[in-house]
Amino acid sequence: MRRTAAQHTATPEHIAAAPRLVIEHCAIATVDADDTEYTAGHVVIAGDTIEAVGPGPAPGDLPGVTRRIDGTGHLLTPGLVNTHHHFYQWLTRGLATDHNLFDWLSALYPVWGHIDEPMLYQAARGSLAMMARGGVTTAMDHHYVYPRGAGDLTGAVLRAAAETGVRCTLARGSMDLGASDGGLPPDFAVESLDGALQATEEAIDAHHDPAPGAMTQIAVAPCSPFSVSTELLTRAAELARRKGVRLHTHGSETVEEEKFCHERFGMGPTDYFESTGWLGDDVWMAHCVHMNDSDIAAFARSGTGVAHCPSSNARLAAGIARVPDLLAAGVPVGLGVDGTASNESGELHTELRNALLINRLGRHRERALNARQVLRLATHGGARVLGRAAAIGSLEPGKLADVVLWKMDTLAHASIADPVTALVFGAPAPVTLSLVGGAPVAEHGRLVHVDEDALARATRDEAQRLGRLAADA
Numbered sequence: 001m002r003r004t005a006a007q008h009t010a011t012p013e014h015i016a017a018a019p020r021l022v023i024e025h026c027a028i029a030t031v032d033a034d035d036t037e038y039t040a041g042h043v044v045i046a047g048d049t050i051e052a053v054g055p056g057p058a059p060g061d062l063p064g065v066t067r068r069i070d071g072t073g074h075l076l077t078p079g080l081v082n083t084h085h086h087f088y089q090w091l092t093r094g095l096a097t098d099h100n101l102f103d104w105l106s107a108l109y110p111v112w113g114h115i116d117e118p119m120l121y122q123a124a125r126g127s128l129a130m131m132a133r134g135g136v137t138t139a140m141d142h143h144y145v146y147p148r149g150a151g152d153l154t155g156a157v158l159r160a161a162a163e164t165g166v167r168c169t170l171a172r173g174s175m176d177l178g179a180s181d182g183g184l185p186p187d188f189a190v191e192s193l194d195g196a197l198q199a200t201e202e203a204i205d206a207h208h209d210p211a212p213g214a215m216t217q218i219a220v221a222p223c224s225p226f227s228v229s230t231e232l233l234t235r236a237a238e239l240a241r242r243k244g245v246r247l248h249t250h251g252s253e254t255v256e257e258e259k260f261c262h263e264r265f266g267m268g269p270t271d272y273f274e275s276t277g278w279l280g281d282d283v284w285m286a287h288c289v290h291m292n293d294s295d296i297a298a299f300a301r302s303g304t305g306v307a308h309c310p311s312s313n314a315r316l317a318a319g320i321a322r323v324p325d326l327l328a329a330g331v332p333v334g335l336g337v338d339g340t341a342s343n344e345s346g347e348l349h350t351e352l353r354n355a356l357l358i359n360r361l362g363r364h365r366e367r368a369l370n371a372r373q374v375l376r377l378a379t380h381g382g383a384r385v386l387g388r389a390a391a392i393g394s395l396e397p398g399k400l401a402d403v404v405l406w407k408m409d410t411l412a413h414a415s416i417a418d419p420v421t422a423l424v425f426g427a428p429a430p431v432t433l434s435l436v437g438g439a440p441v442a443e444h445g446r447l448v449h450v451d452e453d454a455l456a457r458a459t460r461d462e463a464q465r466l467g468r469l470a471a472d473a
């Protein structure tokens with residue numbers, strides 16, 4: 001069932017001959033460069049590709065139509081793109097609920113040190129299912145906990161993504177700066193520098209598909225300045241550029257991290273990243289909360305992207321990222337759930353609403369972000385941040401058919417006239433249909449490939465097993 005980008009090299013003749021799916025009579029927010037919208041429009045999908053988008057119904061005489069969907073009462077948007085997550089944390093939700101980042105990490109590292117392959121597989125399935133049923137068509141996982149003897153953790157994540165049916169960027173993380181070297185994680189939770197780099201290179205060689213519309217991509221992702229040595233950061237950047245893959249890490253998340261960087265390196269996080277080769281248009285960082293004007297200018301100049309994670313930033317009392325200033329400077333910004341140990345909901349819709357609301361608490365107040373800017377962050381912005389904007393992130397002919405049909409005519413939304421306002425300001429909208437490359441992954445609020453009730457039991461059982469192992473240690 002695993003599909004590859006090879007299917008997206010279809011010629012115009014192949015597209016013309018492919019079976020067609022038509023969705024019509026729905027509101028459409030294309031999120032193209034002009035923010036084109038239709039109050040009642042249509043999209044024609046040929047195979048895995050968008051063939052046409054426009055106002056009114058689709059032509060009635062289109063050949064090869066195998067399915068025609070009446071979208072009355074719905075809003076059609078590009079699929080949502082999640083740019084920062086840690087799937088394994090699905091098993092440790094609801095713990096250390098009143099802690100800041102460093103205290104929360106210190107409480108959870110001893111539990112995470114017992115993660116193994118079967119646990120990660122179910123945790124990844126849970127994380128992916130929660131996102132896919134809520135309109136996410138491209139996911140990412142930043143995995144950086146590799147206990148010795150834990151099994152094939154990379155394989156577990158990629159198997160879960162393929163089974164769920166969504167695109168996935170796996171950021172192969174690492175930590176090599178244990179407590180005895182002045183880092184935050186306990187020594188048992190870190191890898192050797194050479195071991196981490198070698199395993200990362202093996203993951204790229206085995207799994208990375210360079211095509212923009214790939215189902216699977218690998219990024220190089222040392223965890224953070226306080227859990228990774230300077231040498232690992234530097235050599236990781238060299239590895240990523242030698243292999244032509246993207247770089248990801250956490251940056252400028254908390255005041256404690258800023259203090260750590262000043263004490264240990266004599267400079268703030270952004271200057272430290274620049275000194276290790278970590279600014280560039282092939283890099284994106286999670287959080288970026290504590291940035292001054294010169295940091296933002298450095299991101300803009302270099303094209304470095306940001307994964308904005310408002311719920312996690314609030315949960316861990318990290319602060320409010322300066323998203324309006326980042327956007328005004330031209331920095332690529334997407335949205336991220338972050339790991340579900342610091343965002344128990346695990347769905348990206350929460351991030352749309354919270355990005356809008358939390359940024360209005362900052363100094364730009366009511367002009368900080370509007371609903372359409374937030375929808376752009378969640379779709380095209382995320383695609384840019386992941387280096388996939390050529391293939392996904394907007395509804396335009398020639399792009400891959402990653403689309404979501406949101407039901408907007410129920411009690412939750414029917415009395416809100418503007419569907420984009422309803423989607424962003426309102427309650428999570430039910431997903432009538434979510435397509436990845438034209439293939440359904442969620443339909444009428446249910447996942448197509450996953451039994452949610454069985455998955456709920458499996459994730460509960462693995463969370464309990466992890467809890468027992470941690471308690472007995």
Ligand SMILES: [Zn+2]
Pocket residue numbers: 084085086250286338339
């Ligand atoms: Zn994170």
